[in-house]
Amino acid sequence: MVVAVAAATAAVHAGHTQAVDVKEASISEKLVLPEESLWIKQGMLEKKQVGATVTWNLRIAVLTKDALFFAKPGTRNILDEIPLDQIVNILEEFNQEGIKDNFVRDIILETSPDGINSGRTFTYRAESHEHNHWLEAVKNARMRKLEAIEYARLLEKGKLRKIRAA
Numbered sequence: 001m002v003v004a005v006a007a008a009t010a011a012v013h014a015g016h017t018q019a020v021d022v023k024e025a026s027i028s029e030k031l032v033l034p035e036e037s038l039w040i041k042q043g044m045l046e047k048k049q050v051g052a053t054v055t056w057n058l059r060i061a062v063l064t065k066d067a068l069f070f071a072k073p074g075t076r077n078i079l080d081e082i083p084l085d086q087i088v089n090i091l092e093e094f095n096q097e098g099i100k101d102n103f104v105r106d107i108i109l110e111t112s113p114d115g116i117n118s119g120r121t122f123t124y125r126a127e128s129h130e131h132n133h134w135l136e137a138v139k140n141a142r143m144r145k146l147e148a149i150e151y152a153r154l155l156e157k158g159k160l161r162k163i164r165a166a
Helices: 002-013 096-100 128-156
Strands: 041-050 054-063 067-071 078-083 087-094 105-111 121-125
Touching: 041 128, 054 121, 054 128, 087 128, 105 128
Parallel strands: none
Antiparallel strands: 041 054, 041 121, 054 067, 067 078, 087 105, 105 121
16 A cells, blocks of 8 residues: 555656546555566475474475565465575575475575565575475576676676677
């Protein structure tokens, strides 16, 4: 609702005199997983939640060239988003609890304190046969994202010239 009110206020201040229709919509209804053509990798991961006890919650994970998204199974509504350029560290940790099941190693994503996740650390685990695939996919997508940002920065500063195809 706050976003809709802000947009309506901006329209009025910009000189638009027509009536602005403001409809209340839940933010979770608007934040859905990206279209499948943008996916690099998709699958199920478990997210570690630490409270009075440690629990693992099953999540749909979708990796794109820009972010890693999470949703509850059976929905497309985003629960968490981790922009790849805001991941400052990717670690893996052996999980001794996981020896008894198919989840044996944790993937730990540390985020930038200045980013949308305010420095949160996320811990996930994949089934053992998928662990390395997820770890490499996230590392590679993050590296490509950081390279694209650096390339754009250098272009903007005039330190690189775009090469046009003939």
